[in-house]
Amino acid sequence: MKSILTLLITIILLTVVSSQTNPTLPNILLIIADDLGVDRTPGYHTGQLPTTPTLDSLRAVGLTFENVWAAPKCTPTRATIMSGKHPVKNGVTGTPGNLDLEHRSIFHNIEDSTDNTYVDAVVGKWHISNPSDPDHPHQHGADYYVGLLGASVEDYYAWQKTENGETTLCNDYVTTVLTDRAIDWRADQDQPWFLWWAHAAPHSPFHTPPEEMYSIANTGNATRKYLAMIESIDYSLNRLLNSIPDEVEENTLIIFVGDNGTPENVTQDYPNGHGKSTLYEGGVRVPLIISGAGVSRSGEREDALINVSDLHATILQAVGTKLPGGINNSLGFHHLLQGEEGPQRKYNYIDFLSQGEGGHIIREQQYKLIVNVDQSQEFYDLENDSLEFNDLLLTGLSTDQEEIRLKLEKEATIIREGWSCNDFIQNGNEEGIDCGGDNCPSCALSNYDLPSEKHATVFPNPTNNIVTIDSDNININSLRIFDAQGKEVYKIEKVNAPSYVLNIDAFEKGIYLMFVEYDTFGEYIKLSKR
Template identity: 25%
Template structure:
């Protein structure tokens, strides 16, 4: 009897010890800003926009200088982020129709666009929810009518709409409960803070405000400060600057609440944007072009991770990463083994922990459709009529190749030497261009990428 009691006590002590030593699932906060460019924040070098909360937060973790969105505009980037898969897997290439711009300027019939994420695709919030996480979506969703159908327990203002009709009431196309705040960015954060205040156990917060997408509607109290500031590196839009600062102020409120509830030290925080800043409103010098373009200004983003006592603070990393990497990385951080769906991103926790230095892989973008210019008189696109004509892009190391389906044109850049993509090296390095083109062709085949080839009868040369 005595020996049985000892065995029982030993087992009980062992069980308690295992529970005490078991890894605690972190809270996860993913901040995905709308249309914020690579250099629209202080920690990436802006001297015009003021983002003190984000600048201080970035210093507490690892900033990636080569962070990318997987697409150059909203809906496809968000579909890639949520599914961990390239656009060729889910078929969302743009917002609304793929037949953008004047028909007489489109040489090819573009690939038909998908506007709603199919239920057959698993998104990572569903997996977190199935593994004990309370999940909240706050702000812009854009992939279906209701994010509650895709693994979220709570929805704050998310629907199929890509931007608000107005940031001031009535918001019209944004369905959200009223509160003390009137400005939409403030109201979304008011309810987000209430969620953090009430939740217990591990939680996932997808904070995806509509800001700083159009319409550009200023915070009146802040306008005078920016009207009196000098333009720097092409950045001078006082109204937009007030939206950036107000967004930063709201993120500060979220951070304060996380600390008040003693969540901050147990929370992995990721910050990025869904695509580049809208050229004509903001610029990302020395990067070329902006939202909708597959030059660096359209796809390179501010990107950082912080996780107290896990990620070394005050670090910068030039390894190219993409928002496709968030699906496997966040699940790994949560201790969830997931192998049911083929993922195109990579778990970057070893990079974040400092145990690995590089990722041996290529990055791909595929855009078999048209997207008209935002401003035909002020842009840095390949031609003034379109931000993007049908094509694909590959980045391999420092080399980046643009390939266009209309004319089989190619542009080759070495980003280490020419981050602004000003000097096309195709004629100087034809073998490198052909090597990258062959890699693109293999990728098209492996992903069953649609290649537009049918001539448009309405086209006029």
């Protein structure tokens, strides 16, 4: 009888655990560390680093992203992830800021695309309402909210805690409270869930956490306290993950990201004045580690250009939403998690303006342009000078570098004033991905203004399967192919050769448009599949 009872209890428990998530829909855990740049994150820089076994384990089984930009302060980054729009588009360009309800949140978009299948919560720092509004998280679609509404707490042991619209004084340690609430909320869910878990740490005031939460010795100065606070996040993440049943954790996509660069007084490696609140890499380059459900690349690194806005579209893709490349300024990169072909940013862009300081930045794979608020510029070669010690404008640009600077300047203006035709997203009033509407080339093949003189030869054309693109010794950078509806059906970056052989056997019969991109120009060529 005892063995039968044990078996029944086991079956009941397994039933409860399995009911906590729909196996066809992953849970989403988004962890945001406050004021954490790559220079103090293990796996990026060396030097004085915290000990983070939990993050290390996620990196070992997941994907580490090398080139991720956030805004240089927290509010515009959070508003960007929430809305999928650059700061200049969502109106939150600095701190403080308010994300107006006219901007559709990630929570509302998940609700719409999954017919309210998901339950969601924000646990932690909000800081995208001004003035602070206890109901703002709910107005943006969060089913449950607990945390701090403002930028930071004055004391990690005495802070204003807001929970479901009511604010009271809390004398318990912030990081512990936010972890306890995250654990309790998750345990109560019996349907797919999305948890936005935004820590107050390691934001100042720098202090020594409870002794069980860190291992670093000698926390007598600001840097050592800061490192101990990062370790407290790692400790808390371990607590949360250990509370999740294995079956549920296996079906959970885990995203860890910093919201801006490391504060100036605790940075390392970067030049003085290149930390948080600046448009230099020390202010905008942040860690991003993704593991769990839907991630097949284990222990790998990815150097694609990623914007924090892209998390919006990627989360939507993870829950099954079909997007035309992305949404707003957010380019989905879920395919990268699985090592599949798909669009990657040609340009990355961030803008920031707070109390008369800031500007905007734009980069391609190698070069970065900074346009300060007074319209002065700086130009850096990130492949050879990743810490930005040498402004190339001070010594003069080569002809090729000047062409790239002008191209970056033009693209940034387009992004700020309208919608890019080079972002692989159907946005603005485009009729297809980067085609149609007021600014982009027409999606209808018959309307393309194709130059009479071609640099590339495509043969055979028409073709049944194999086709060769030969550019007469001009280096081809990339190829993109669109169908008659303007949908991108093929793309390859970094061809880096004057010719390329392509098999289009899987294409449907019909007319396609191929865009061949060279170093400084591109051309459209019609392609016929028989």
